[in-house]
Amino acid sequence: APAQPNDFIEVFAKIFGEHKGIRKGHAKGVCATGDFTASAEATARFDAALFSGSAIPVSYRFSLAGGNPAAPDYASSPRGLAAQFTLADGSKHNIATLTTPVFGAKDPENFLGLLQASVPSADGKPDIAKIQAFRTAHPDTQPQAQWLAANPPPWSYATAEYFGIHTFYLVDKGGEKVKIRWHLQPKDGVKGLSAKEIAQQNADFLDGRLKQRLADGAVEFDWIISFGEAADSENDPSVQWPARPTLNAGTLRINTSGDGSCVNINFDPNVLSGGFSASDDPVLRMRSPAYAISFGKRLSGQ
Numbered sequence: 001a002p003a004q005p006n007d008f009i010e011v012f013a014k015i016f017g018e019h020k021g022i023r024k025g026h027a028k029g030v031c032a033t034g035d036f037t038a039s040a041e042a043t044a045r046f047d048a049a050l051f052s053g054s055a056i057p058v059s060y061r062f063s064l065a066g067g068n069p070a071a072p073d074y075a076s077s078p079r080g081l082a083a084q085f086t087l088a089d090g091s092k093h094n095i096a097t098l099t100t101p102v103f104g105a106k107d108p109e110n111f112l113g114l115l116q117a118s119v120p121s122a123d124g125k126p127d128i129a130k131i132q133a134f135r136t137a138h139p140d141t142q143p144q145a146q147w148l149a150a151n152p153p154p155w156s157y158a159t160a161e162y163f164g165i166h167t168f169y170l171v172d173k174g175g176e177k178v179k180i181r182w183h184l185q186p187k188d189g190v191k192g193l194s195a196k197e198i199a200q201q202n203a204d205f206l207d208g209r210l211k212q213r214l215a216d217g218a219v220e221f222d223w224i225i226s227f228g229e230a231a232d233s234e235n236d237p238s239v240q241w242p243a244r245p246t247l248n249a250g251t252l253r254i255n256t257s258g259d260g261s262c263v264n265i266n267f268d269p270n271v272l273s274g275g276f277s278a279s280d281d282p283v284l285r286m287r288s289p290a291y292a293i294s295f296g297k298r299l300s301g302q
């Protein structure tokens with residue numbers, strides 16, 4: 001049977017417990033504010049208002065994947081960076097990215113199956129053999145886990161690459177619809193926790209480390225767009241594209257963190273400004289209704 005949006009909300013509650021009034025996914029996180037300025041190359045190639053070249057205000061949220069608001073900051077899980085751009089005409093553009101270059105499954109059904117296999121047994125512990133059996137039967141659920149096993153969690157929210165993962169389209173100045181994916185490249189460089197730091201089990205350092213870093217000036221990411229070729233997957237977020245020609249579309253800048261500015265934002269990744277459109281990736285499609293349910297619940301204290 002096709003997975004339904006509310007199936008995810010229900011299985012998150014089974015895995016992570018019920019936490020009223022907060023996000024059902026990426027429950028732990030911190031708001032930040034700043035802006036985005038497109039590069040001259042992006043302005044020259046695209047008419048999209050997002051790439052006009054003038055500074056556009058942005059609301060951000062950094063987060064840890066999963067529905068546990070007390071998830072430890074050394075956890076081997078994806079980190080998230082969501083951004084909402086407010087264009088000059090008031091329209092919005094959202095992105096919501098992960099530190100893994102691929103997602104945990106190729107479609108909503110396999111992601112749901114993996115989550116259902118991860119629900120703790122009666123003893124409160126996940127059944128590792130069951131999860132392994134699901135991964136063996138569904139190879140698309142392996143690459144993200146392999147990436148997480150091979151890469152330490154980020155030392156700071158400012159020292160991770162964040163991947164858009166899905167395919168999107170963008171109309172260029174010639175009217176051609178270009179197939180793209182993107183990632184955010186940290187100007188501070190990529191740095192993970194050392195084995196020693198992980199072993200220290202410090203559960204809460206990411207918010208403080210970001211704030212401390214911002215005291216020295218803005219944190220910046222380059223928005224790197226990759227141009228897909230005919231063979232590159234449009235609908236499978238568990239498969240990474242090979243290295244492709246890229247364009248640096250501009251700079252995301254973060255100036256402040258720790259206020260409440262993102263609490264009432266739904267970073268629905270299908271909210272796109274003029275010139276952009278979403279692919280038929282079924283995982284991307286599922287995100288809008290699932291986020292809407294989570295948003296409605298948390299705004300109403302559920």
Ligand code: HEM
Nearest residue numbers: 008023025026061080081082096097165286290291294295
């Ligand atoms: C079927 C697949 C997915 C489901 C069911 C799902 C579910 C959710 C839910 C329920 C939330 C909380 C929304 C809110 O209350 O505002 C959330 C947040 C988030 N998700 Fe997903 N998600 C999925 C796939 C993805 C993918 C593919 C990515 C990245 C490419 C992603 C990145 C994020 C991020 C960064 C947040 C936090 C946004 C924020 O800070 O408000 N998710 N997800």
